[in-house]
Amino acid sequence: MNTDELIDSLSADVTPVATHAVERRLSVAVATGAAATAMLVVFGLGVRHDLASAMHGYAVWMKWAYTLSCGVIALFATYHLARPEATRSRSLWLLLIPVGLLGLVAVVEFAAAPPSHWLAMWLGDSWQRCSMRVLVLAMPILVALIWAFRRFAPTQLRLTGAAAGFAAGGFAALLYSFRCDETGAAFVLTWYTLGMVAAAAFGALIGPRLLRW
Amino acid sequence: MRASEDQLRAMMIGGLAGDARAYRDLLDILAPLLRAFFGRRLRDAAEDVEDLVQETLIAIHTRRATYDTSRPFTAWAYAVARYKMVDHFRRRRVTVPIEGLEDILVAEGFEEAVSARMDIDSLLNTLPPKQARAIRETKVDGLSVAEAADRHAMSDSDVKISVHRGLKSLAARLGLS
Numbered sequence: 001m002n003t004d005e006l007i008d009s010l011s012a013d014v015t016p017v018a019t020h021a022v023e024r025r026l027s028v029a030v031a032t033g034a035a036a037t038a039m040l041v042v043f044g045l046g047v048r049h050d051l052a053s054a055m056h057g058y059a060v061w062m063k064w065a066y067t068l069s070c071g072v073i074a075l076f077a078t079y080h081l082a083r084p085e086a087t088r089s090r091s092l093w094l095l096l097i098p099v100g101l102l103g104l105v106a107v108v109e110f111a112a113a114p115p116s117h118w119l120a121m122w123l124g125d126s127w128q129r130c131s132m133r134v135l136v137l138a139m140p141i142l143v144a145l146i147w148a149f150r151r152f153a154p155t156q157l158r159l160t161g162a163a164a165g166f167a168a169g170g171f172a173a174l175l176y177s178f179r180c181d182e183t184g185a186a187f188v189l190t191w192y193t194l195g196m197v198a199a200a201a202f203g204a205l206i207g208p209r210l211l212r213w
Numbered sequence: 214m215r216a217s218e219d220q221l222r223a224m225m226i227g228g229l230a231g232d233a234r235a236y237r238d239l240l241d242i243l244a245p246l247l248r249a250f251f252g253r254r255l256r257d258a259a260e261d262v263e264d265l266v267q268e269t270l271i272a273i274h275t276r277r278a279t280y281d282t283s284r285p286f287t288a289w290a291y292a293v294a295r296y297k298m299v300d301h302f303r304r305r306r307v308t309v310p311i312e313g314l315e316d317i318l319v320a321e322g323f324e325e326a327v328s329a330r331m332d333i334d335s336l337l338n339t340l341p342p343k344q345a346r347a348i349r350e351t352k353v354d355g356l357s358v359a360e361a362a363d364r365h366a367m368s369d370s371d372v373k374i375s376v377h378r379g380l381k382s383l384a385a386r387l388g389l390s
Contacts, residue, residue: 006267007240010274016231021278083279084292085314153276155296212300213272 022082025148030075030171033144037137037175045133045179059183062105066188067177069098070196071170078145078167081160082152092163099193106185124182127191134173134195135202141168142203146210154211161207162200169196222286229277240270243290250294250321261301269297285387291317315384316377319352336383344379347372352380 001009018024041047054060077089110118124130145164154160173192182188221239228236247269251262272293280289292314302309312320333353337345350361351372362372 001267003244003263003267003270006270007237007244010270011233011237011240013274014228014231014233014236017229017278019282025278083281083289084276084296085284085288151276151278153272153279153293153296155292155299213276 022079022152025151026075026079026082026145029144029148030141030167033141033168034171034175036140036144037172040137040140041175041179045176047178048181050181051178054181057183059185060177062102062185063177063180063188063192064174066098066102067170067174067192069170070095070193071167071174073098074163074167074170074200078160078163081154081156081163082149084153084155086155088156089159089163092166095166099189102185102189106189109185121184122186122190124184124187124191126180126182127187130176130180130182130187130191131195131198134169134176134192135198137172137176138165138168138195138199138202141171142199146206149211150213153213157208157211158204159207160211162204164207165203166196166200168203169199172196172199218285218287221290222282225277225280225286226282229280229282240273243273244270246321247294250291250317251298253320254298255301265294265297265301269294272297287321288314288318291321315380318384319380336386337379339386340379340382344375344382347375348379348383351376 048054051060073091073094077091080086080089080091109121113121142165145168149160149164173196176192176195221242224235224239224242227234228239244266247266248262251265252259255262255265273290276293280286295311295314295317299311302311337349340348346365347361350356350364351358356364358369358372358376361367362369
């Protein structure tokens with residue numbers, strides 16, 4: 001086909017584009033992926049039975065605040081990277097804020113407890129399972145985000161994959177916290193974060209392949 | 214005729230709203246611009262130029278939703294073209310240094326169009342004198358880097374760095390980065 005014919009056929013298809021089409025598509029993707037992950041948590045793992053009473057304590061809220069802020073910050077970075085002229089995103093550095101705050105809580109918790117408890121507070125009962133579960137639960141959200149990107153124009157594919165993976169990990173960790181009954185800040189800081197970082201690494205690995213256009 | 218950033222942007226906004234006429238005009242103007250852009254950078258692969266022009270037009274079309282109407286259109290369009298070129302070299306497994314987006318915009322002559330409303334001199338005056346002089350001589354007056362360097366007893370790399378830093382802060386000022 002010569003270029004003039006191509007222009008003819010392209011300009012014959014000018015379906016109007018909704019304003020905020022990128023934002024909408026991204027929201028739909030996150031909502032769909034998160035719904036699938038929520039199903040896995042509810043029907044696969046089961047929600048913790050003492051959730052209602054746990055909501056009187058601060059640990060649940062701490063986990064929600066930490067995972068939600070990680071997910072939202074990484075999602076903003078991902079959104080920024082959907083446009084071709086995006087520069088290296090500095091917003092990912094904002095992730096250091098929730099990490100730093102949770103680190104402070106962990107230090108305070110450790111200071112209030114005898115050193116003999118420290119190891120148990122750090123490892124909890126589920127450290128061997130937690131990160132892997134966050135990683136697995138991140139997959140539906142990551143798949144949905146990659147689907148959304150089929151219409152976007154990222155130019156830094158590895159970074160975009162990593163940001164999308166981290167966002168998926170953050171939201172997956174948020175949903176997993178409805179199952180997990182660990183209470184220590186050091187536990188969350190280590191094992192939840194490890195799960196999110198693993199999801200980001202996976203995203204960075206597949207990004208250059210799956211986000212190409 | 215050289216279309217200005219404002220005209221292209223208005224056509225794109227029309228196209229996004231479903232105006233086929235404006236959109237067609239936009240693609241008609243973009244095709245030769247893209248041909249020149251790739252032609253200059255793929256001198257030994259002229260047969261690939263038209264393929265890249267078409268691929269870029271298709272990408273601009275299918276990904277037009279990612280254009281944020283509050284931002285410069287040419288920066289967006291050249292970013293798509295730049296990506297297509299990087300992808301082309303990647304497929305060929307050739308490594309070539311590729312200019313940053315702001316350098317491309319200058320090379321394609323769009324920094325003046327973008328700033329058509331602002332007098333280029335008043336824009337340059339916002340920069341440190343050394344950077345402003347380097348840009349004026351190499352990009353506006355058309356001197357080579359070596360000529361500009363000779364004139365002021367500077368090194369070539371000093372001139373290049375001044376130009377690069379100056380363009381970077383201009384690009385930031387014009388909202389290109």
